[in-house]
Amino acid sequence: MIPSRKKVYVEGSRPDIQVPFAEVELSGGEPPVRLYDTSGPGSDPEEGLPQLRQKWIEERGIDEKCNTQLHYAKKGMITPEMEFVAIREGLQPEFVRDEIAAGRAILPNNINHPESEPMIIGKNFLVKINANIGTSAVSDSIADEVEKLTWATQWGGDTVMDLSTGKHIHATREHIIRNSAVPIGTVPLYQALEKVNGDPTKLNWEVYRETIIEQAEQGVDYMTVHAGVLLSYVPLAANRVTGIVSRGGSIMAAWCLAHHEESFLYTHYRELCEIFAKYDIAFSLGDGLRPGSIADANDEAQFAELRTLGELTKIAWEYDVQVMVEGPGHVPMHKIKENVDLQQEICQEAPFYTLGPLTTDVAPAYDHITSAIGAAMIGWFGTAMLCYVTPKEHLGLPNRDDVKEGVIAYKIAAHAADLAKGHPKAQEWDDALSKARFEFRWEDQFNLSLDPQRAREYHDETLPAEPAKTAHFCSMCGPKFCSMKISQELKEYAAQGMAEKSEEFREAGGKVYLPVVEKK
């Protein structure tokens, strides 16, 4: 939890439904503001987190075939998970249930991950963000990754993907899941590849299936499956500027080429659905042929795969398995909307989950910004979850600071999208902060911000003295021109007529509010 915020819980229809919020207390007689809270109860390296959902799962009883929220929703049930989500989003439980039943939203929560606080991914809810973490061949500390998980969710990560490769994949994931109050996603293909010593041509359905079940048992909530990379699509990527840039996509392309066979993910897809239904794992249908550069955006390779993802979405729904669909990547602004519109049409409004997109390739080291632009826009257009990009994208592995920069940039994008979509609770937050700013309630302004500590530090860099925190000016215009008078003057003026007020104003010394806010 960010310091200066207080965790409060709202109780649902039963005492074990306790929905967390981050409350910001304000001065000046303003009511406190309650913000969506992803931080969870922290981590416990020894015991793991409390099993919040265990009782709900047991009450329902575990079916041998299907235990998905989609299944319950279709039957008209409102589960405690759905009610939890409804309170969290400020909506009616029936609405949550209907959106899940229609496939327009998913509530990812493996029955073996009872530690998770339910959340929902769908275009009619708050836009969510995902943070990627994970060990690699050159960096493999489990403790570091659990720390990154806690860190990412403190700043607002709604889900976390564990993309570990290298050694200790199983153990890393175990520690992450047991300490995670947010849903955990994976790309099981990475671990399967480790099991065949890194040779993609040695992959097969059996190894993959075994990996899926291993991860399902641990409690992975959603899995990226690159089942749309068909043999016949691979040549479509041949003449691209940047070929295939998705790891999963290139692994499957290599397999298809080597065997000259259709992808085993595609041919065994119905078996996957059966497994996913049992654990309530959600599909995140991977876009293995997504563009890796501006030049390759919206090409035939990408859209051919998307059409297959549409097919696969419908098949998953036959099994009552929850599905979202992944999207690009690198897309210039004028080609972004087409991505959402096509995905929503082809995949019948299944939630879209995009990586950025980056709106230009010329700024490595700043791709959290190049992609926050695209992410905000695609979120507005209807994307349900945004996968973050850190400043290290394309260059190296993100450290703790990079994770924070990525999460904050994406919280900005997601919230800007919520505002543009007109989510009723979104603008309350902005209005509270704007009002605090205008009224010189500096501490309130800091505390309401996405990063109170940095906002305070930046203010203090120019005006460190404590009285400046209550001063009716800031360093941009200095003390000489700043007062709050004009706002009051303006209001009275409008109310009482202009002529007499102008006289009064001049007699009072003509003091004027010069803005604290902007430089010109």
Place this chain on the structure above:
Amino acid sequence: MIPSRKKVYVEGSRPDIQVPFAEVELSGGEPPVRLYDTSGPGSDPEEGLPQLRQKWIEERGIDEKCNTQLHYAKKGMITPEMEFVAIREGLQPEFVRDEIAAGRAILPNNINHPESEPMIIGKNFLVKINANIGTSAVSDSIADEVEKLTWATQWGGDTVMDLSTGKHIHATREHIIRNSAVPIGTVPLYQALEKVNGDPTKLNWEVYRETIIEQAEQGVDYMTVHAGVLLSYVPLAANRVTGIVSRGGSIMAAWCLAHHEESFLYTHYRELCEIFAKYDIAFSLGDGLRPGSIADANDEAQFAELRTLGELTKIAWEYDVQVMVEGPGHVPMHKIKENVDLQQEICQEAPFYTLGPLTTDVAPAYDHITSAIGAAMIGWFGTAMLCYVTPKEHLGLPNRDDVKEGVIAYKIAAHAADLAKGHPKAQEWDDALSKARFEFRWEDQFNLSLDPQRAREYHDETLPAEPAKTAHFCSMCGPKFCSMKISQELKEYAAQGMAEKSEEFREAGGKVYLPVVEKK
């Protein structure tokens, strides 16, 4: 000039037209890439910069009434300045002339600022960015500001506004102009206010006029004039969440209230036009009633002023004075396009020059990002120049690092807009970088990027060894899975048919290109 780039000059139709470009040499037999270069010849604290345009100005002869590029353009002349700009933008001189003649673009260059390298601001050209610098009551070193000027233009600032307040305004500006190869803008009202000891009610036309002429003589290229804040509009801002946040706007509002008279900027506007025509100063018609928060976006106060700015635009054109029009500010994404569309309609396509806009208020300390989102979009929609916002916006005065962060975020926004607008030269840059990335030409990738040094540092943080610069892998996937083979394989595969190739591929050991580029 950013290290690793080389300044080259392209000669025009006469030997004294020398247009600078930043050339990036590439390896692997790739041709060098030439980028737009704003860095100028550096600074010379003793002598100032060479007077590049002096001869052109003298050749034309200085007219007693009008010396504007708009005047020449309307007469059908192509000045050396226009030809310079045409080469810089990769367009025909006739096109440049026609856009200026139509008022759709401005070429700001005071005849007393012969040091400037001509540049153009208009929607049919590359999107430009402005960086604000300037002393204030709490920070008043002239040397620091000249240093910020050089720094801002090194990273890509197309114009710089000197917004100094406090002491030494005249001297600061003199040093800035004499060392600036980019056009310099000001808000003369700030200096006028200092002359009346900071009391806005004491302002009058005479003091303002004297200030304008003082700055005109020094060579200021464009001036923000808040002539659209009319007496009758002031009450429209009374019930806003954040009132009037423009400094210029609030000064003029205070004056109007105190005197209960129409603004002297409005009533003396034609006299201003005469002065501007003589020096070729461009108007930047200030938006004194721009919104200061999401809540206040696109309201009646804002649009009432805009309609007046439309009137003032037409009057300026009567005098052959160049004009651009300023815009907001704080605007949620779904309200951005209306701003451009209205401004373009009301002001008959005069260039739009916006501050951001910020797309949410909840992220002080990250407003370079909240506003880069809005800036990219509004640039795409037709805004000609974007005024940068630094991470310190609303909190404090930007230091050197903040200036850089602001400029880079805005170069990203402007370039993303150029791509979306389909500017022919924009995508060449992306393609060159994407290709370098795909071919593991790490040094080329760094050198082509907006910030080569930071890109290199981030790469080296995980893989510091020199051989990693030529390695066909990066730290994201590690060495085990990386090879360039698959790209070649794919191309051959597509060309030669799939069956026989799949066999060959498997026999060759099935080595596969796994992406260096993205994490999943």
